[in-house]
Every structure is written in structure tokens, then in C-alpha cells.
Amino acid sequence: MQMSGRPVGTVQYAQGAAPVSVDPNGTYISGQVYVQYVLLANSSRLPILFLNGGTFTGAMWETTPDGRPGWQRLFLDKGYSSYLTDAVGKGRASYAPFPEIFAAPPVFRPLEETWKLLRIGPRYTPDPAARETFPGVQFPIDHFDAFARQGVPRFPGQDSVELAAYDDLLDRIGRCIVVAQSSGGYFATLLASKRPRDIAAIVTVELTAVPDTATAGMAALAAVPQLILWGDNIPTSPMWMSNKETVRRYADAVNSRGGRVDILDLPARGVAGNSHQMMMDCNNDVLADLVAAWLDDLPDMQANPR
């Protein structure tokens, strides 16, 4: 991509350093995704491609803020090779000049908002002692600030760029399982609606949007088994209530076309207290076992010989 017409500026990078002239005009490469992978030497299972949520990077799957194994490690232990991504514009995937190449400036989310969106509790305060949590919440609340250090800003209007990057990635890694959270879940379902042969199954944690069932490739979506997980305390949030209802209608539509979309409502199954960031919750190993059991129940999940 080319950028032109911006003024040449002066930047002082370091204290005491001489200001240097900076010409931002020229060629940029943008729209890349960062991929970190651990491939097991001997595995008959398909690999898992993990897609991050809107304001996080692949680091969210590696570990938990209190130092326990994340889903990446838990699924490696179950025999799944893993690809972790930093989505376009986030983490090591970087971003490009805005508004010339990226459509808009980054949006920053304060911790007050993150606390509520993740359904950790009703109120965040800088003073840890004054924070309000939901009873029995499974998020490791004493380590929330360590978790917050993983947060990244989010660039709006990059959906088609992000989807194109995942398309290229699937061309490289081949048939896989996609495990995705939040806005990552939206991309997982979009990919399934276009490439059902490359996606053996989808597991989405509280996805925030779904393809439009009036226009999406419904035969494709019906061909990809999908598990959708929902945590606890949804009724505290009109936004989450609405998302959950939208997703339920999506599941019904796909299932009415012969698909298999299974909704795992954790509190209804007796698993209480899970947050939107459940892959980091204190019972993340129990949840990984539930997901693994669902995957084990699917047919045709053997990896092709490499």
C-alpha cells in the first residue's frame, strides 16, 4: 500500500537525542496476521487454530494471569498441535498508518469497561479492595491487573482485511479445528460459511456476532459441527442477553438445515461462575475437558498423514 501527501515531520525519539526528520510517505505492507505455532511430532489429531478476541492477542491462550496452563497447553497435552494468532492490527501483527491505510484510529478500552464486559462483576475500581465481583466468579480476580497488561487497542473497520488474512493462513495450514472467542468467533463462523472443507469443527466462546443466515452459505455452515459456550451471569447484561438470543436464532437456522450447532450453557449444566474470559478462569481445565469430549464425539476428525 502507498501513502502520500503527509507532511515530513520531526521526531525526538529519546530524551536528549537530536530531533530527526521523518518522512512517513512511501510503501507499507499491511493486513498481516502473526502466527505462533507448536506442532507435535506425532499426533493423529487435526491441529487447532486459536483466534483471539477483540482486545487481546494470541497470548490470551498461552497461560492464565495467575500462571496456570492456558488452553494452548491443555490442548497440546490432549494431542492437538496449535496455531495461535495475533489478529490484524493487534500485537505482533502490527498496524498501518490511519486513516490512510487502516480506516480509523485505535479504540482504547479502560479497565472499568473490560471488567464489566468480561462479566467479572458490577464494578471495577483502581483500588483492588473496593472492586465488586459476582458471587463465585471463576476469573482469577486477584490477578486482574496482570491480565489487563495483555490488553491491546482495537481498530474498527478491518473485518474484510482480517478475513483475507485468515483465508491465506488456512491455505497454508490446511484442514483444522478453529477455537475462537468473542469477535474471533465471528470470524470462525464466517470462515466456516466459506470453507467448510478446511474447517473440521468450530468451538466458539461467547461469540459476539454471527453470519447473516439470510445471505450466508447455509449449506457450508450446516456441514461444520459447531460448539458454542456460554458462561454465567449473562442476565446481568442486556448486551450479552441480546447476543445470546441472536446466537440461539443462528443455531436454530443452521440446525434446521441439517447442521449441528450445539450450545453449551455452562450454568445450565451445573458449571457456575464462568466469565467471558473463561479460557483463563480457575476451572479452565474442566472446560477444556468438556470441549475435548465434544470433539472426541465427532466423526472424521483424523488428521491427514503429513
Next chain:
Amino acid sequence: MQMSGRPVGTVQYAQGAAPVSVDPNGTYISGQVYVQYVLLANSSRLPILFLNGGTFTGAMWETTPDGRPGWQRLFLDKGYSSYLTDAVGKGRASYAPFPEIFAAPPVFRPLEETWKLLRIGPRYTPDPAARETFPGVQFPIDHFDAFARQGVPRFPGQDSVELAAYDDLLDRIGRCIVVAQSSGGYFATLLASKRPRDIAAIVTVELTAVPDTATAGMAALAAVPQLILWGDNIPTSPMWMSNKETVRRYADAVNSRGGRVDILDLPARGVAGNSHQMMMDCNNDVLADLVAAWLDDLPDMQANPR
């Protein structure tokens, strides 16, 4: 950190999605560094802490753009555990609202500028066939665009924040060797001037700045053995000529106080064609061997029993 006084905005994250209200005011955590580590189960060597250059992340040490092992892997093979960092404001370390928390907006560097700064050749063009390279340059030029995808913008004015983050990191990881490139080399020498007990040795690749020898802790700097590498084609660039001369005066000053600053001028040693990004150059294994031989020659480099 608190941010207040910004207007509540409206953001449309995805195409077709309903615009949502976004209030950016509230609490932010900033100044963190991302650290990725591979610790060998049995090693008597001190670990290496790798610090990235100004417009890259820890990914620059992992691999080369043409898929060969990077210095991380080459030094793991030599028995060194490794810590890779994404510096404050870069990659997975993220950044905070500017100018309220971070001092200034990010600076973007077009590929034309990167090509010249890295001394790959006199001229970059979007058309690969028309690019001009220095004769015998060791950078894997056919993979420059893959390399460029690793680039990240740079936030000016964050030096003291970055230094504080490395201070915290050293508190955690203990005594180590620091290997750093470009602006990372500046931080390596600053750290040595403050914490000579924690830094057993420094290896810097073409560092861009050095502590002021009139005010820095010279006894500390004299206590830390330092190797400084310079690549080829320096005389093509007044900026690099000037940097190299500044660093030579720094080395003389530290050595006159009883220090050991060794300058390894690669072309003078018969190693031709190296770029500023030499840890990715086609002879990066030869360079790693030279660095390892220098480290092997130092006294007191055994790790403490863990």
C-alpha cells in the same frame, strides 16, 4: 494511570454492525513489556535476554524471513536459555492512549526508509526487480517483504518507561547476558551502567546511542564486558558513520577506566556484506559463533544453581 476529559464516541467495529458508544475515560495499565521465554532444563550457562530494535518485536530473534533459525534458536542450541521481549509500546506489550498516557502518536516508517536504514542497498521500490542492493549483501533480499510484515510503529518519548520495565524484568530473571540491537543496545548499556551485578555481559548489534560518559556510572560500565558488532557498508551512510564514531569514543572512555569494550568490525575481520539486521542475515550462524566464542572467553559466566 487515569484518563479523563475525552468525549464519549461512537464506533462501528464491524461492517453492518450497530454503532456502539465508547467511553475511553477511566483506568489504564501501561508501561508493560511482553516476555517470551524458553528455559533449558539443564544448562550451566547464564540465560540471554534479547532486546529488540526500534521498529521490531521479539519475533526478530525467533527466525529469519526465509525460514532459517534465528539467534534465539542458535543460542538455545549452544546451551543458552532465552528471554525475548516486545518492548514497551510494541507488539504484545501494547500501548496506551496518546497523548494522555503515551507522550506522542506512533511514528510509521515506510519500507523505502527501512531498506536504507538497514543498509540493504541504496534504493527500495515496490517492484522487487527494480530494487538496488549493495554488492554481496547478506540480508535475504528475496524475503524482504516477509520481513517487513514484522515491522511495528514506534512511540517516541518512552525511554524512562521502557527502562523501568526492564528494571522490573531484571528483578525477576536475575543475572543474565543481554543481547540487543539498535535502540535496544542503548537500553542494554543504560542497564549495565545501573545494574552491573545483574548483567554479566552485553552484546550489542549496531547500537544507536550510548550513555553519556560524563554522567553515567563509569565504574559500573567498566565492570560489564561488552561486545559491539558492526556490519558492512557503514561509509554509505553519514548517520551510521556518526553513530559508529560516537560508539568508538564511548568504548575508549570505558576502556580507559579499566573496562572491556570490544568492537568487532565484521568487514575488517573479513566478514563482508552484513546489514543492520545481521541476526537475520544469511551468515547469521557464523555471527552467532563469533559471539559465542567471545562469551566463552569471559570469566565468571556460570549460572547459579537454580
